[in-house]
Amino acid sequence: MSTIMVETFQSPLGRLPVTSSDRLLLEMQRAIVEGELPAGSKISEPELARKFSVSRAPLREAMARLERCHLIERIPNAGARVVKLSIEGLQALYQIREELEGLACRLAAENMDEHEIEQLRALLDQHLQSQRVREGESYYQEAGDLDFHYRIILGSKNPYLINMLCDELYFLVRMYRVQLGMNGPRVSRAFDEHKAIINAIASRDGELADLLMRRHIAASRGNIELKLQQVGKQHD
Amino acid sequence: MSTIMVETFQSPLGRLPVTSSDRLLLEMQRAIVEGELPAGSKISEPELARKFSVSRAPLREAMARLERCHLIERIPNAGARVVKLSIEGLQALYQIREELEGLACRLAAENMDEHEIEQLRALLDQHLQSQRVREGESYYQEAGDLDFHYRIILGSKNPYLINMLCDELYFLVRMYRVQLGMNGPRVSRAFDEHKAIINAIASRDGELADLLMRRHIAASRGNIELKLQQVGKQHD
DNA sequence: GATCAATAAATTGTCGACAATTAATTTGTT
DNA sequence: AACAAATTAATTGTCGACAATTTATTGATC
Numbered sequence: 001m002s003t004i005m006v007e008t009f010q011s012p013l014g015r016l017p018v019t020s021s022d023r024l025l026l027e028m029q030r031a032i033v034e035g036e037l038p039a040g041s042k043i044s045e046p047e048l049a050r051k052f053s054v055s056r057a058p059l060r061e062a063m064a065r066l067e068r069c070h071l072i073e074r075i076p077n078a079g080a081r082v083v084k085l086s087i088e089g090l091q092a093l094y095q096i097r098e099e100l101e102g103l104a105c106r107l108a109a110e111n112m113d114e115h116e117i118e119q120l121r122a123l124l125d126q127h128l129q130s131q132r133v134r135e136g137e138s139y140y141q142e143a144g145d146l147d148f149h150y151r152i153i154l155g156s157k158n159p160y161l162i163n164m165l166c167d168e169l170y171f172l173v174r175m176y177r178v179q180l181g182m183n184g185p186r187v188s189r190a191f192d193e194h195k196a197i198i199n200a201i202a203s204r205d206g207e208l209a210d211l212l213m214r215r216h217i218a219a220s221r222g223n224i225e226l227k228l229q230q231v232g233k234q235h236d
Numbered sequence: 237m238s239t240i241m242v243e244t245f246q247s248p249l250g251r252l253p254v255t256s257s258d259r260l261l262l263e264m265q266r267a268i269v270e271g272e273l274p275a276g277s278k279i280s281e282p283e284l285a286r287k288f289s290v291s292r293a294p295l296r297e298a299m300a301r302l303e304r305c306h307l308i309e310r311i312p313n314a315g316a317r318v319v320k321l322s323i324e325g326l327q328a329l330y331q332i333r334e335e336l337e338g339l340a341c342r343l344a345a346e347n348m349d350e351h352e353i354e355q356l357r358a359l360l361d362q363h364l365q366s367q368r369v370r371e372g373e374s375y376y377q378e379a380g381d382l383d384f385h386y387r388i389i390l391g392s393k394n395p396y397l398i399n400m401l402c403d404e405l406y407f408l409v410r411m412y413r414v415q416l417g418m419n420g421p422r423v424s425r426a427f428d429e430h431k432a433i434i435n436a437i438a439s440r441d442g443e444l445a446d447l448l449m450r451r452h453i454a455a456s457r458g459n460i461e462l463k464l465q466q467v468g469k470q471h472d
Numbered sequence: 473g474a475t476c477a478a479t480a481a482a483t484t485g486t487c488g489a490c491a492a493t494t495a496a497t498t499t500g501t502t
Numbered sequence: 503a504a505c506a507a508a509t510t511a512a513t514t515g516t517c518g519a520c521a522a523t524t525t526a527t528t529g530a531t532c
Contacts, residue, residue: 021515056518061296077255077524103331296515312514479528
């Protein structure tokens with residue numbers, strides 16, 4: 001399991017983190033996604049440089065890449081802030097996700113080889129088992145679900161698509177999911193949907209796989225939307 | 237006309253170029269798109285820094301953003317190269333474009349207000365006139381066509397979609413078009429397709445607008461593919 | 473007491489220099 | 503002469519300091 005996770009989850013860089021700016025990027029991505037750097041908070045370059053014990057040069061390079069994946073917003077000569085989560089943002093993000101992951105499914109049905117499909121099935125079996133063992137533990141579901149989506153995206157074999165989804169959009173997706181959580185009946189239903197998607201891919205039915213993935217993502221969006229509305233009401 | 241072009245084409249930054257890294261980015265984008273920095277050539281940081289009379293700091297920042305829009309490819313501790321154009325790359329790029337601009341059309345049919353649609357019609361009229369006047373002059377068609385696409389993308393009102401298409405993908409699209417050209421009967425046919433797309437948007441038929449845009453882009457891809465094959469044969 | 477202008481503090485953008493890594497050249501061996 | 507290893511050169515990554523811009527504070531005026 002752990003090797004699998006490493007395979008897919010360490011690849012935001014597409015390589016091992018060799019440079020100090022690479023490590024900074026990974027660390028800050030994690031910190032923002034998990035809310036350690038709170039949404040909406042200002043980022044002070046001197047402060048963070050001290051905190052991570054590096055100079056501002058690699059920090060700024062990491063920040064440029066954080067901006068690329070929509071985790072921070074910069075204004076020239078003014079500074080950078082961690083993004084805020086909002087219903088509008090979620091909807092705009094998931095609109096793109098539906099489209100691109102639908103495409104990824106269609107391409108995966110064409111381009112994944114039998115071995116890759118077999119591995120995808122094996123992954124789902126693992127999920128079913130670990131779900132039984134760790135009922136209600138949300139992190140594994142979180143990671144497992146994303147791992148599933150990652151593999152299909154990689155299976156599309158389209159480098160631009162892979163880059164856009166895995167390197168740019170997915171951190172924000174994770175941020176919504178980690179900070180707003182996924183729970184309740186949605187978790188087990190997601191497994192069934194995953195299964196149906198694999199079947200469509202395995203039978204090389206790209207059109208169906210596309211449709212099922214779009215519905216899967218739409219359902220997931222609905223789930224998070226509810227959470228966001230609840231949080232919104234608390235603050236009123 | 238010129239004001240219109242400025243409006244849409246200067247906005248890769250989403251703002252005026254205030255910083256020295258901003259200006260560098262614009263200049264290098266132009267140089268790469270137009271082939272002044274040849275495809276596949278290595279980029280030497282010290283050399284370019286001298287050429288543009290700046291230090292390496294803003295140059296590296298500009299390069300990070302060039303990487304983001306797929307105009308250069310970097311390898312840590314090794315260097316950066318200008319991307320090469322290829323049929324595989326074109327197909328992968330246009331696969332995404334079809335999907336995302338199709339979505340943009342659908343959203344534009346929902347979200348553009350009457351005034352924006354009216355402006356879009358006016359733009360097309362301008363194109364028809366300038367096409368008559370400057371028959372065969374490819375640059376105006378080039379810019380006009382992209383301007384048309386830009387407006388629809390902006391009309392989608394989805395910030396992530398706008399960012400991905402206008403700030404990331406479109407420079408590469410332009411690079412293919414500028415370096416491989418668009419000409420022949422395709423030019424006038426494209427105008428008709430534009431007209432049909434506007435009509436669909438104006439009648440709020442998002443589904444049709446989506447379909448027409450996908451076909452329009454697929455046709456455009458076919459045109460460039462032919463050129464690429466011709467160039468490929470020359471080098472054999 | 474509130475509003476605006478001027479000043480002071482802090483932050484961002486840029487620079488030149490050094491360290492670490494990679495590529496090129498030279499040298500020695502088979 | 504061809505290949506391999508070692509040395510040299512060049513390039514990239516990082517650092518600390520300075521300049522330019524923005525934000526915060528202070529003081530003056532109504």
